Amino acid sequence: MDKKTILVVDDSPFASKQIKDIVEENGYEVIGYAKNGNEGINMYEELHPDIVIMDIIMPGIDGLETAEILMKKDPSIKILMLSSLCDSGTLEEVKSIGLKYLIPKPWEDDVLLATLELLVKQDNRQ
Amino acid sequence: MEVKDVFDDAFCDVTKKIVKLDLHKSDEKMQDAQAVSDFQDYREMIQTQGYVNAVIVCRFSNEMFHYITNTMNNGVTPSGEELPLYINEYINIACGCAISRINDMTGQLSRLTVPRFYQCGEPLEGDLDFREQRFLSYDSRLGKLQVYLFYSLNDYEEGK
Numbered sequence: 001m002d003k004k005t006i007l008v009v010d011d012s013p014f015a016s017k018q019i020k021d022i023v024e025e026n027g028y029e030v031i032g033y034a035k036n037g038n039e040g041i042n043m044y045e046e047l048h049p050d051i052v053i054m055d056i057i058m059p060g061i062d063g064l065e066t067a068e069i070l071m072k073k074d075p076s077i078k079i080l081m082l083s084s085l086c087d088s089g090t091l092e093e094v095k096s097i098g099l100k101y102l103i104p105k106p107w108e109d110d111v112l113l114a115t116l117e118l119l120v121k122q123d124n125r126q
Numbered sequence: 127m128e129v130k131d132v133f134d135d136a137f138c139d140v141t142k143k144i145v146k147l148d149l150h151k152s153d154e155k156m157q158d159a160q161a162v163s164d165f166q167d168y169r170e171m172i173q174t175q176g177y178v179n180a181v182i183v184c185r186f187s188n189e190m191f192h193y194i195t196n197t198m199n200n201g202v203t204p205s206g207e208e209l210p211l212y213i214n215e216y217i218n219i220a221c222g223c224a225i226s227r228i229n230d231m232t233g234q235l236s237r238l239t240v241p242r243f244y245q246c247g248e249p250l251e252g253d254l255d256f257r258e259q260r261f262l263s264y265d266s267r268l269g270k271l272q273v274y275l276f277y278s279l280n281d282y283e284e285g286k
Contacts, residue, residue: 011211011214011240012211012212012214012215012218013199013204013208013211013212014198014199014211014212014215015215017199017200057218057222057238057239057240058240059240083222084218084219084220084221084222084223084226084238085222085225085226085229085237085238086222086226087225087226087227087229087230087235088229088230089229089234089235090226090229104223104226105218105219105222106140106143106144106219
């Protein structure tokens, strides 16, 4: 089975490296890193990853705005949001733009992997 | 629970989880805003807007600063360009955990800005004149951390 590919959009090299380590041990492939929203949009169009993992708090356009732009360009896009802000209000904001998944920083690896699995299954149903 | 206690829990929990270091409260005295601006150590500033309007300034001893950034980079000293990104993430996570908890406790929203790193001796930019000032001071086996909280609580949503 082909590995699912991931684009990480996060200004933190700490988060990006941690994500790469855990997902690549578990059958995914990180094919790109973007340090801000604009870079993320450009890299998505260039690389066409299966999944985007994106931080909310970033310099320039934040993760929510970036997600909205990407969803307009590609309504079938699969995005997992990450944030140190993970309260019920932030989750509502994530849902209000049509996304389902928000996991907290620092995350538990099993939560990250289980959420990725949900995104992949969602992909398979379409 | 007071704002200060929420930040205390968040800094201790996040430091333990991310860099495996126990923080212990110490008896240092809080200094005034001008002194905070003039500190010669590594500092980070992050702001919150919304229900909690705050400027949070973290002051690191040299040893603590390098321990955190090296540990977050798998034991290797990050390049000069990357150093701020590691300490930014540490502060982002600690303050994000605290603000998330306050948001859930109050049912009101506050948001974080992108943190800013200040080199030793670089004067802070921004106004530290807030109604409330609180101070957290920690010792550890690998240096010291101080957290200054300058904030006011915005009651604009009361009564809704």
